[in-house]
Amino acid sequence: MTIHFSFLVKLIALVSSATRKIYEEYFIMIFTDTHTHLYYEQDLEKQTQLMERCFENGVNRLFLPNVDVASIAMIDGLIEKYPDNCFAMAGLHPCDVKEDYLSVLDEIYQSIAPRKIYAIGEIGIDLYWDKTTLGIQQDAFHKQIAWAKALGLPIVIHCREAFDEVFEVLESEKDEKLRGIFHCFTGNVAQAKQAIDLNFYLGIGGVVTYKKAGLDAVLSEIPLSNLVLETDSPYLAPVPFRGKPNESSYLIYIAQKLADIYQKPVSEIAEVTTANSVKIFGV
Secondary structure (H helix, E strand, C coil): CCCCHHHHHHHHHHCCHHHHHHHHHHCCCCEEECCCCHHHCCCHHHHHHHHHHHHHCCEEEEEECCCCCHHHHHHHHHHHHCCCCEEEEECCCHHHCCCCHHHHHHHHHHCCCCCCEEEEEEEEEECCCCHHHHHHHHHHHHHHHHHHHHHCCCEEEEEECCHHHHHHHHHHHCCCCCCEEECCCCCCHHHHHHHHHCCEEEEECHHHHCHHHCHHHHHCCCCHHHEEECCCCCCCCCCCCCCCCCCHHHHHHHHHHHHHHHCCCHHHHHHHHHHHHHHHHCC
16 A cells, blocks of 8 residues: 555644644654665665665655766666655766766756656755866756756755855746755755755755764754755764764654754654655655
């Protein structure tokens, strides 16, 4: 039996707090990982184990960002196995924007029509590894935002050491069609509010569990209604797995940290962030 997740989220949101407790006893909490590269694991047995651990922890919805041409087939392979749980994006990661980016973009764009895509991502600007490609990263970013607007899709932004540059692009593209997720948000309060004003949700991952990151202080000034959960697996594992390969099943540790920050039950964190993901992706 396939659970219609968006219906269940809306149903639970409508009931009283007392009735909600009853629902929570009979329904598994629905967690949504809005950003995972679980498909990188190409050992099918290990991949199955990763998915089984997700289901054991209530992580039933996984959104898969594309990074390059090669990742398209890997994403499709995982979705073929778990069509009710895994959802594809299409895009060129800024670190993969090279001299041949125009032809690569064309190949990725051609892959969209025959497939069901829920976002354009992950796209953006990354100046951590190579600042010399800023110009072509900006151009690729603009072009992929245009795809999203034409297709009526959200974008999922990768931003590393490039807040000013990313916001410059977003401000120039600002309109009623621009929307999405600021993936792996690690900025300050002002940057968080600017992203929200531009119609973006903040993707919160394992970094929120790192003591020196200071993200908990930032989120204390940002409503839960502006957040979604993510792991970015296999990267950025939350405490107590920091330094080890991350996996989507660890999303519950991120949810628990948000529960501590907002002084709310984990079930409410799951409910609100999954409802937000439904608003963004339409599924």
